[in-house]
Amino acid sequence: MTFSHQHLAQEPSRAEVDALPAYTVIEFGTPWCPHCLGAQPLIEAALSPRADIRHIKVEDGPGKPLGRSYRIKLWPTLVVLKDGQEVARVVRPTNAAAIATALEPLSAAH
Template identity: 50%
Template sequence: MPYTATFTPETLTRADVDASRGPLVLEFGTNWCGWCGGAQPHVQAAFEQAGANVPHVKVEDGPGRRLGRSFGVKLWPTLVFLRDGVEVEKLVRPQGADDIVAALQRIA
């Protein structure tokens, strides 16, 4: 599952994420967020550069959304890189593709 373009309403629970196997990237934000839109070229480029087949789930975040709170999300976009349900790295408002590529390589 390569880069995902659209944030979707929360469908995963924290238990689902904790039970996941292999690499996983959760990206928290919204489709209307300017910071999120500005980061998308970097996120997309990183997934293309890394060449990793890492699942990328864009989670629409906001008040009352538990999954984002469980990862301490306060600013958008926040990317959480997981391996076997365990957080390996978190990037908040990435400004370029390099940090994202490095994090992808650590979990792939």
């Protein structure tokens, strides 16, 4: 699975995320956020060639439990996971290099 264009209809629980195998990038944001919209081409360019990385878009907001469990403050925030454990994150990426740097912990085994 590579880049996902749509936010999930229902966010997964933290326990479900913690149990995810292999590589996952969770993107927290909203479909209307200007920062999120501006980052989409960068995120897609970084993730599209990586079929080994699951991309989950989670619509975040006040009171959303998954975002609060990761202490998300700004959108978009990409949380990079290996076997359900956070290995990197990037907040409001403005260039491809920031995303590439966040994905580096997944490249060593790639």
